Amino acid sequence: MKPLFSVALCALFLLTACGGRKALDPEKPVYVTVRTTMGDVTVRLYDDTPLHRDNFIKLCLNNEYEGMIFHRVIKDFVVQGGDPESKAHEPGVLYGDGDGGYTVPAEILPHYFNKRGALIDAKELDANNPERASAGTQFCFVQGAIPDDELLAQREVRINSIHRNWLYYKFLAQLKQQSPASANDSLQMEQLSEQASIMVADTLAETGPITIPADRREVYKTIGGVPHLDGSVTIFGEVVEGLDIVEKMSLVETDKNDRPLADIVILSTKVFQK
Secondary structure: OOOOOOOOOOOOOHHHHHOOOOOOOOOOOOOEEEEEEOOHHHEEEOOOOHHHHHHHHHHHHOOOOOOOOOOOEEEOOOOEEEOHHHHHOOOOOOOOOOOOOEOOOOOOOOOOOOOOOEEOOOOOOOOOOOOOOOOOOEEEEOOOOOHHHHHHHHHHHHHHHHHHHHHHHHHHHHHHHHOHHHOOOHHHHHHHHHEEEEHHHHHHHHHOOOOOOOOHHHHHHHOOOOOOHHHOOOOOEEEOOOOOHHHHOOOOOOOOOOOOOOOOEEEEEEEEEO
C-alpha cells in the first residue's frame, strides 16, 4: 500500500509563504486555473476537504502538472488527468497507474455530489482500496449526462450496489486485520468472507437503502452529472469557468483505452484568490 498523504505538510496558508510566495488569505476561497491545449478550466477548491485542497494547491504551485495529459476521457462521464508518467506522451501507451507515489485519505462528505463540473479524486477500486484513499496526483472533471427519472432510478440501484460491495470489502479488511494468518488459509478466508457478508446484511437492514434526494435529482435533471459515484469519491471543488472546455474535451476521439488520439496537455496551473 502506498503511503498516505502526510497531514504534516505545511498548512495551506503557509504553503505560498515558502519560496517567497505571498501567503493565501484564510478568509477567501482558493481558485486554480488549469491551462490546457484545449483551453482554460478554473475551479474553486472546497475548504472542508483540506487534505485534498492543500495537496492540489501544492502540486499546482510546484508546477507538477505541467506536461501531463488527460489520459482518460469518457463522454457522459469524466475527463481524467494527473498521471506523472503521462509527461512522456508516448503514443498509444495506457496511462493511469501513476499517482506520485502516495495517496490522500478520503474526505467523502454527504453534502457534495457529482454534478456536472465537480472536481473529484481518482483512486483504486474498493476491492483493493476499501479506505477509498485518493491517488496522490490524479483528478477528474465530472462531465456526465442529463438523466431522466428512469435513469436516476437505475443510478440509485447502482449506488446501493457500490455501497454494498464497499461495505463487504471494508468489513473483510477489518476481519483480516484482526486475523492476519487467515490470508494464507483458504478455509479461514471463506469463513471471514461469510462473516463479512453477514455484517453487510446487518448494516443494510439497519440503515436501509440509499436514495437520491429530491433537490439533488432536480440538479442532475437540469445540468447533468454522474449520480452513481455519489458517496464513493472525494469531491473537493467545482468548475466555475471553462465548463465548455470540459464539454469540448469530452467529445474528442479516443482509442480503446479512452485515451484521446490527440493529446490534451496541461500547459500550466495558476493558484489565486479574488
